[in-house]
Amino acid sequence: MLFDINNFTSLFPIVLSALGLTSEIAVWSLIGTLILSVIIAITRYYRVPVMTQFFDVFITIFRATPLVVELFMIFFALPCIFPALRAMTPFQATVLSLIFNTSAFMAESFRAALESVDKGQIEACYSLGMTKRQAMTRVILPQAFVVAVPSIGNHFIGIIKGTALGFTVGLADVMGTAKMEAALSLRFFEAYLCVTIVYVAIVLAVEFLLRLIERKMQNLY
């Protein structure tokens, strides 16, 4: 038989049981990416010496390399030279490479969002005696964040899809589980069709949520 419907339907519970791991990778990566890209963006916004150059190199490298190369570098290559890194789990390596890769792109969107806050408001902060930090946390960041929401959403979808690379370092996430099932039954079409449907469903659900958030944000201020 070309298409084994029983095999196909029986795959869903198995693959969906890995949804927890996939979401965990995605959520931790998102949190880490938000933190790191805000730090990079603020550093570049104020042109902090040394740090700015450091992050420029960081961004160049991580924008120019495929995610899978970064993951292998972090998980397989670097521990050969730095033994301390051998304690790293596949989960941590996947999350780290997703954070670094996505931040290299998102930091730029964040910086553009920071620049979009007009200089007049910042002058108003200073004229009242506020420090740079107060101006940043109370006036610039809250407005920049709203501007950046659509781009954060897009990058989050990228992260979700990126989690599928976890299987290359041995994670039994959605993709990893499907691959194992395919290898056992040799029913590749069923397994990868199942995984395709699962990812489409996740991304559609997330996009729906993002659109709700965006609409809320638009009318925020």
Add this chain to the structure above:
Amino acid sequence: MLKISQLRKTFNNTMPVLKGIDLTLEQGEVMAVIGPSGTGKSTLLRCINFLERPDSGVIKIDGIKVNASRAKNSEIYKLRRKTSMVFQNYNLFKNMTALENVMEPMITIQKLDRKTAEERAHDLLSKVGLSDKSGFYPRKMSGGQQQRVGIARALASDAKVILFDEPTSSLDPELIGEVLDVIRRVAKANITMLIVTHEMKFAREIADTMIFLEDGVVAGKGTPEEIFEHSGNERIRRFVNRVMEA
């Protein structure tokens, strides 16, 4: 209250904008700064609170003294707390309501607790006639309303001098009146003010003293009457005649 001596400012090695400005304001004095455009009126205000850093000169205000050529950041922050500014483009914080805008200096600078700050902010908003707009974001307010919130915010800080930088220049004509009314009321409350404006009738009515700024120097100084009617300076007379005709 405010004493400025020999304030100088040059932008990027081009023509000097301020060529040694001296002026003194007493407590409660309202001084209007007039003069042709491009003569450094706004720059003068912006140098007083270091939004532009002056090249040299001394600014003394309410017991503190800052030498511009070697001012430290801590001195600049102290100086800025002694002044507040009303901007041509209002510059309200767009992520805060009218009420929160007015509360902001009280919370970040004076470190008042939220409740006290909120009460005072409500008072100030009612003073500028905007009690009913306290929950509105700047986007939802007219230019005149935004500028009145801007004035309330300037009053909320514990500033000793309020700097008005062309507060009505970007307003539609029909909204200028409400803002001028508020400034008039503030002036009567014995608050020290330095106003850059093109509203000559208003300046004449509200100011205790006036200075005429031209080419980066104080070309004339006196009461409005002296400036407008008995100025011995030919250029001041010509400027005044020209703007009063318009």
